[in-house]
Structure formats: C-alpha cells, structure tokens
Amino acid sequence: MGMTIWIRGARLKTLPLSIAPVLIGASLAWRDAGEHRVAVAVLCGFVALLLQVAANFANDYSDGIRGTDAGRSVPVKDADDSAAAGKTTPSRGPARLVASGVNPRKVLxxxxISALAACLCGLAVIALTGYWWFILVGIACLAAGWFYVGGKHPYGYHYLGEVFVFIFFGLVATCGTMFALSGTITPDGLLGGSVAGLVAVxxxxxNNLRDIESDCNHGKHTWMTAMGLRNGTIFTIAILIISALLALHHLLQSSIYAANGIPLIALITILCVAQIAASYAIAxxxxxxxxxLCSLDSLTVAAIFVLSTMLA
Structure with a gap:
C-alpha cells in the first residue's frame, strides 16, 4: 500500500482526537506519575493513535465491502475538477479506499498492522506499569474498533456509534492514561474524559451529517439520520459548546492565574475562536x-487542561 493511500486511509485530519485525551489524562496525573512517566505517556499516545488508525482502516474495509461507501469514492481533487466542469459529484467527503478501487485485503x-503496533505499545505500557488487566482494556478497544461497522451486526448501524465514541475516545483514553501514570482516576479525569468524548462525538x-443521505439509503442508523439535517446540526454545535463550557469550568477551578499570572482573557479567547470557527463551518x-476544525478543537480543550494543571 503506497504512502498516499495510507495517508488517505488513516484520515490524518481526525487523528488529534486520539492525542487530546492522552494529553488531558497525562497532564492531570503528571505530578503523581512514577519514574517512567515520560515513556508511559508517550506509549499511551501511540496506543491511542494507532488504535484510531486501525479503526479507520477497518471502517473503510467494512463499509466498502458492505456497499455503504458507494458514491463516496470520488477523491477531493477529482470532485473539485468535476465541480469546475459543471458535473455532479456523488460525495462531499474524502475518497474511501475500498470504494475507490483499492484491494480490500490491503486495507484489512x-x-x-496498525492494531498489532498498538498492541505492542500497549504491552510496553503494561510492562512498565505492572497493570496486567490493561490487556482487557486493550481487547475491548480492539473489539469496539472492529464491530463499529464490522461483523454481521455492527453497532454503528444501530444508533450506538456516538455512545461508543464518547466512551472510548473520551473516558477510556483519558482515564486509562491517567491511571497508567498515577494509579488513580479523579473527578477531573472524568471531566476531562467527558470533554474529549464530546468533541469526538x-x-x-x-461526518454523519455529511453522509446522512447515503447512510439512510444503506440502512445505517445514526443519531443524525434520526434527528435529520436541521436538528442534527443544532445538536452537533450544542455539544461542541458544552465541551467548551466544561473545559472552561475546569479552567476557572484551577489556580493557574494566581501562580503564573496568565491572563484569563487569552485562554478564553483561544477557546471561543476555535468554537466559533467550527460551529460556523457546521452551520x-x-x-x-x-x-x-472540530478535530483541532479537541487539541484546544486539551491545551486548556494542560495549562491549567501543569502550570498551576
């Protein structure tokens, strides 16, 4: 598989979603972390990143062979060229590998390979921390990534995709990192996991708003197909705002200003700009x-947690 195809399949624009919860969890646990904290934190980041890449390829494979990605296979460059020529394009989304002709076996x-690399990093975390039960967490993550749209009864086709994304891209990634570093999970960890999870949702x-028509035609039931375009748009913007408010709540509860004199207005401005830009694009x-923009917003809220906990 060529580098260009790998980049398309990995969906690099969404990868900040896997880094943000690790940053949040690591920052909250940093002061209580053990001697291997740098290595454990980095390895947790690789586990999250590689699991997301593996899930992206697995989703491309499963949706491709099921036919759900039919009509979504026009690459962005070709779509722009077609639009310039006055032709109709079947998708506003990126090209899907299987649907655009890549051998499904290569995608699988x-x-x-990505899942195996994630497992190796996970085993390194276990070796450093001694938490052997993390193997069960890893198995759950792998199963969640595959059965999202894979298998005979994928949960992503039955209104559960958003729920599992919140759990695994939010709570599990954040709290798992925090526990790996400090052996404990605090209320702030649950708050940070919720913030990261909401942005991931x-x-x-x-993604589902963009594909709402195609998903309806192929029997893929998501919250967006249930809500419809208008209500789904309002809901998506609302949960972005809620995530920002929760991050702001954490910021206001910290002692960062008294200790470092960092202006409140600067952090709030960054957060608001990111939220407005993403919300405007959705609207x-x-x-x-x-x-x-939404993916980068996850790094913005993560930065709020990092600054408010590590500089306090």
Missing part, C-alpha cells in the same frame, strides 16, 4: 472544513 492488512456527527454545511 493495514488495519491489522461532534466529529462523528459532522454553513461546509463539512470538509468543519471536520478538521
């Missing part, structure tokens, strides 16, 4: 722009 192999909702239905 890429998913397997928003990204999934943007305008410019999903190709909204998707990376």
């Amino acid at each position: 192999a890429a998913a397997g 928003a990204v999934l909702c943007v 305008r239905k410019t999903y190709r722009r909204a998707l990376p």
